[in-house]
Amino acid sequence: MATARTANPAPMAGLNKPANGQLRGQTKTGGQQSELLSNVQHPSAHKRTSIPQSSGGIKFGDDWKKCLELPPKDTRVKTSDVTSTKGNEFEDYCLKRELLMGIFEMGWEKPSPVQEESIPIALSGRDILARAKNGTGKSGAYLIPLLERIDLKKDHIQAMVMVPTRELALQMSQISIQLSKHLGGVKIMATTGGTNLRDDIMRLDETVHVVIATPGRILDLIKKGVAKVDKTQMMVMDEADKLLSQDFVVLIENIISFMPKDRQILLYSATFPISVQKFMSKHMQKPYEINLMEELTLKGITQYYAYVTERQKVHCLNTLFSRLQINQSIIFCNSTQRVELLAKKITQLGYSCFYIHAKMMQEYRNRVFHDFRNGLCRNLVCTDLFTRGIDIQAVNVVINFDFPKNAETYLHRIGRSGRFGHLGLAINLITSDDRYNLKNIEDQLVTDIKPIPSSIDKSLYVAEFHSVDAEDGEEKA
Template identity: 65%
Template structure:
């Protein structure tokens, strides 16, 4: 167990790990608010691994996440941390073969990491037996309790044992979480590290321009910035493809990813980008949740997001695990009120972009 932690490079616990792990090991219910990139996955994965009895061929922990990308990444962390304890973890999400999941469940599985729809499908058919599953983790719970997932998550909880430990993780705490907590988690231990961690280590600027000036501005940034890897966000799949094409025409290597693509293509692009095969990825908000790519040091909002939560998740792609990051926002006349709202709600200051940006603000 400890060997797996050590091999993954964990030396000292991050604040979220320090607060969460002792409570989790005491079987307490936890509702934790912490920014992405603070070691949240390990804060529940370590207790899962410590508490699982690997001699039993039973599903003992279920981690629900909103996207396949996050499921794959979380499962990888659990596998690495638990390899010396022979913990068997599987990923189960929509958009993949149900037959393969069924075949896998005939073998030993201790932990399932998956998206709600697929998990409910397997559990309601009795293929995934959850009667000994006493740990439930909802990661990015704000998304899991949205209209798309809410009733599915409630049905999964009803299938699970009456007495179980529930842990919720989120950067934001909307009313849906409060209602869920009142219904399912009467005795909850609250951890809130948002004040300390919101956008820490990320320098934020805005460039005020017209729509037609955006590409020229982006080209200028490419030539002036010291980019390890950058993610550029657009508000629609169509604009992602269009911008990626324009960037390629400017002579820069570039990948793009969005939710309308085949799952296998998304997996391949994510994998290749993570392995550093290109410096630049154009994406929709599909890519904002739980994606850990350490070398991303620049995030550009080519299209400014409409709400605070999306902004927080996008900007959280840089400055991961205490690394420094840079966020640049393209602001048109239409975005001004959104910019003021986000500054106000996050209690942060987004400054006008200077002529020259100090490299020490976003490079090691």
């Protein structure tokens, strides 16, 4: 019988399940749970390196690159989505040496196409409207110029990054902290709904240079007079199509009303519906437009469908687990209830599994996201909460247990694999009710989703990448 790790068990509708979204099948006991991510993080929280933090320790003429603590070189195959560059180097943009240190220690060797197009324009102060595929380096395209322009002599909020989900806010704050760790005191704060408001108020009583936030929480702090953005010169909107949907657009426009009129606005997204065009004409000054979307779907992702009945889905999933070489997988369902039921089924089959959805307590969502990202579990079951911007390099397989209703959702889901031009696999479990959606999505994305073959060539989705340790006895292909 598969065991499930629990915290605050809360039986619902006859299902005795853990509230923290972490189910494990036949796991080894022991091991400390990772600490929860704080909603406010500072560079001092990261381990110190041997490189002086803008203290003058590296003298003019020293070979500063020899002091860097670089991650292992990424030798995996990359697609033209990230390799078709102009040949620029990060040094070409006259960035601070301390920022370059952070960039290289992230493992970013050369700018991707969207970074080449975006960084010099953003540094000039001009508004940007950028359309580029998921996983092609959009976060670096705006975080690098944002951090370069921070003036440490000023103690007010100088830049804001708006994101639609709490998980994306935490991810962006982590990346920002890593990039800025040698800059000597850039204060970065992540604030989202579902966290302690008093903690945020206390943090804003101190110096904060960069705020990474979900719209509802930062607007609340602005209206309370705690977050002062009247001198904030840069506002970034990541996943702009979602932020300008009916769910958020009123909040976004309200936030902008508190900012100076000469602020800079940067919009980044993979899809740009009509709402983005309306916002651009109303709030942006002759934005520089970047469009790197000759085709919508990622080149490195192979897409298949398996035609099944509803009752055959779990059996089909079990077969896929046994035959595929999975580093990490994300499995999508269309409702929170189906997420929890499927996660329980997967643990009963003997596989380790986490789950995450919007109705979970925020501290558990943080823990699941953090632990899955750190490779503590191979499989994650989730709703569309997890489709926006989440970057986990080890994910090489995405499975649509429930097929999505529209092309935009499909595009964002499969974009969780094949990150930064690497190879990935997307498998869709299709019932008779999904046939028309499948055809419509193929037509809209101008892509071909093929019937799944009896054997899938591993070279299509497996690269030189160590898989997650099979702590639950999963079969390694």
